[in-house]
Amino acid sequence: MTITSPSFKENARAAIADAQLQRALTYGLGFVERRRAAADRLPEFDALRDAARDIKNHTLAHLDLYLEAYESRLKASGGELHYAVTAEEARQIVLAICRKVAAKTATKGKTMIAEEIGLNDFLEENGIQPVETDLGEYLIQIRHEMPSHIIAPAIHLTKQQVEADFRRVHTHLPPDRNLDEPTTLLAEAREVLRQKFLAADVGITGANFLVAETGTSIIVTNEGNGDLTQTLPKIHIVLATIEKLVPTLEDASALLRVLARSATGQDMSVYTTLSTGPRRPDDPDGPAEYHVVILDNGRSAMLGGEFEDMLRCIRCGACMNHCPIFNAVGGHAYGWVYPGPMGAVLTPSLIGVDKAGHLPNASTFCGRCEEVCPVRIPLPRMMRAWREREFERHLSPATVRAGLGFWAFFVKRPRLYGLATALASRVLALFGWFTGRFRRLPLASGWTRYRDFPAPQGGTFQARWRRRRGI
Amino acid sequence: MAEATTKRVGLFVTCLVDFIRPAIGFAAVKLLEDAGCTVEVPRQACCGQPAFNSGDRATAREIAEQVIEAFAPYDYVVVPSGSCGGQLKVHYPELFHGDPNWLPRAEALATKTYELISFLTDVLGVGKIAARYRGTATYHDSCSGLRELGIRAQPRRLLAGVEGLSLVEMADADVCCGFGGTFCVKYPEISNVIVGKKAECIAATGADTLLAGDLGCLMNMAGKLQRLGRPVAVRHVAEVLAGMADGPAIGESRLRARKARS
Numbered sequence: 050m051t052i053t054s055p056s057f058k059e060n061a062r063a064a065i066a067d068a069q070l071q072r073a074l075t076y077g078l079g080f081v082e083r084r085r086a087a088a089d090r091l092p093e094f095d096a097l098r099d100a101a102r103d104i105k106n107h108t109l110a111h112l113d114l115y116l117e118a119y120e121s122r123l124k125a126s127g128g129e130l131h132y133a134v135t136a137e138e139a140r141q142i143v144l145a146i147c148r149k150v151a152a153k154t155a156t157k158g159k160t161m162i163a164e165e166i167g168l169n170d171f172l173e174e175n176g177i178q179p180v181e182t183d184l185g186e187y188l189i190q191i192r193h194e195m196p197s198h199i200i201a202p203a204i205h206l207t208k209q210q211v212e213a214d215f216r217r218v219h220t221h222l223p224p225d226r227n228l229d230e231p232t233t234l235l236a237e238a239r240e241v242l243r244q245k246f247l248a249a250d251v252g253i254t255g256a257n258f259l260v261a262e263t264g265t266s267i268i269v270t271n272e273g274n275g276d277l278t279q280t281l282p283k284i285h286i287v288l289a290t291i292e293k294l295v296p297t298l299e300d301a302s303a304l305l306r307v308l309a310r311s312a313t314g315q316d317m318s319v320y321t322t323l324s325t326g327p328r329r330p331d332d333p334d335g336p337a338e339y340h341v342v343i344l345d346n347g348r349s350a351m352l353g354g355e356f357e358d359m360l361r362c363i364r365c366g367a368c369m370n371h372c373p374i375f376n377a378v379g380g381h382a383y384g385w386v387y388p389g390p391m392g393a394v395l396t397p398s399l400i401g402v403d404k405a406g407h408l409p410n411a412s413t414f415c416g417r418c419e420e421v422c423p424v425r426i427p428l429p430r431m432m433r434a435w436r437e438r439e440f441e442r443h444l445s446p447a448t449v450r451a452g453l454g455f456w457a458f459f460v461k462r463p464r465l466y467g468l469a470t471a472l473a474s475r476v477l478a479l480f481g482w483f484t485g486r487f488r489r490l491p492l493a494s495g496w497t498r499y500r501d502f503p504a505p506q507g508g509t510f511q512a513r514w515r516r517r518r519g520i
Numbered sequence: 521m522a523e524a525t526t527k528r529v530g531l532f533v534t535c536l537v538d539f540i541r542p543a544i545g546f547a548a549v550k551l552l553e554d555a556g557c558t559v560e561v562p563r564q565a566c567c568g569q570p571a572f573n574s575g576d577r578a579t580a581r582e583i584a585e586q587v588i589e590a591f592a593p594y595d596y597v598v599v600p601s602g603s604c605g606g607q608l609k610v611h612y613p614e615l616f617h618g619d620p621n622w623l624p625r626a627e628a629l630a631t632k633t634y635e636l637i638s639f640l641t642d643v644l645g646v647g648k649i650a651a652r653y654r655g656t657a658t659y660h661d662s663c664s665g666l667r668e669l670g671i672r673a674q675p676r677r678l679l680a681g682v683e684g685l686s687l688v689e690m691a692d693a694d695v696c697c698g699f700g701g702t703f704c705v706k707y708p709e710i711s712n713v714i715v716g717k718k719a720e721c722i723a724a725t726g727a728d729t730l731l732a733g734d735l736g737c738l739m740n741m742a743g744k745l746q747r748l749g750r751p752v753a754v755r756h757v758a759e760v761l762a763g764m765a766d767g768p769a770i771g772e773s774r775l776r777a778r779k780a781r782s
Contacts, residue, residue, distance in 0.1 A: 377713035413700025415663035436575030485773035495705035499712035500743030503771035510542035
């Protein structure tokens, strides 16, 4: 998968110039209002968030224990567990399983891990057609795009774009059909996908939780596509990561109570599906084989370190829904799988801060992400921690470092600082005396390209104060 | 109020107020003195936030040590900014985490540091301030003040008591204005989109005045409103509360201010 995070600035510029995208971002899906309403409906919501944080912290502190317990329960129920250290290992494991049944097509429920390991392209290269079954994922698949949001992958698209794509791709349907309404678009997608579900040899899903107590994987969906993906084909492959583990079903249910509320403002997602092993003899349906691939891809290195809190993330997307930066540029600008504040912290951990350095810098530290995070991840603090690593490794731009050095020279000498600023404020005040502000200012074009800069009143507060008090 | 007269306040004026708009500093002094405090202004520069948020922890610490020492003698440290106030109150202790010498001193400073408006209401118990202002104002919640220091009701409560002032709420008052310190010049295009949305929310209220508690945000919003040709006077909330809102607003020309008042 191409990583364009290093050109975040250019990506952002293009996103801002994209009128269609800006329209989609402006109208959005009302997640912020819905989350607020859902939280207001539940008096214990904040207490639940504390509980959710504690469950995750406890699990991470005893991860070895819960991984072993999970593995033994999974095996007892007839499932198979595969550990993958790298993305390449994960891809090979999935391919080997698909080859066992000579799979031609694989349906996929929504899985960000598949995006992380670039699974679709890889399967296609190896003669297996992946079919995304989540509506949003299906849309971006036919557009050859990446998701722009972790729970609403096609949030960057407008209805008109979807209609055009369907006419372009579904050429077997009458060209003059009516696709004006969202419901007709949905019906068409459902019709097209129904055939694919029945034909698939392998079904691949993600996991919202892995339950150590029972060896169960849990997914939540709103479309029911996950159920069809995992019950109809011969093989069900679950792609997961270590931080999906929770000790008990009780814990999973506590987390489910904050997940949907934080994500879409629903009390619960429409479908919550629990899978424990393959089909048993007396089950009416289900896959003959049940495989779980646990990908590490840099996560175990986050344990015990500065970024461990990030492993609490339950991928609700609330941080990006509430992020002014995300809402200005959309998810694609971030240049890899995970956008928004959670991406700004996780992406440097997974692909390197040398590539993803812009992401933790492109934040105003407004703190809204941390305010709404259901597991209380201190996202701004960790973005700052990434900036510190960049600074230590001399990755931050030379101009920024030089500017900072110049400024710090004066700030560390308050007397000199006082003289310099008193003089500068007088000069600027003189130039701006008539207009009260500047439309252009040397060295401040980043500011004055878009806004006026106020002229100082003239003479610093400290100089005036001392004169007034005679000190 | 006998006890209040003994309160010795060190004013941390903030580098922006010091440099751009001393009037806010004098408004803060008036509010504090009217409430019975004695105010002193030790020599100071900046709280160090630009270094801290750029990842330069060593410089941020050096600057923080300087501030901690300068303000050690006072009963309280008051800051007319939620952002710089948050730096002293929340982030200084983080900076000295695990340092046996400096952490206790950073915590001592943090404990006695308050943002101006919340100091007036929450510490001094000021409920109403006798001030007059003719106009309709809308109030923007600056992020650090709101989320790090819990400032939301306090300024609205004091503004509600200002004679002649009516307060209207804008949509998304609690959403960032896009300033973000160095962010606004490191990512100017993104900052511009955010402040553009903010300016629309402000204009939609029809208010003639925009108030907030942080000069950085105020400069950003004023600059955008002016570039868009929106006739909104932008001021720090302390200017209005102190009855010192008769000079030109932020970025306003003297000529225009004179015309508006006549």
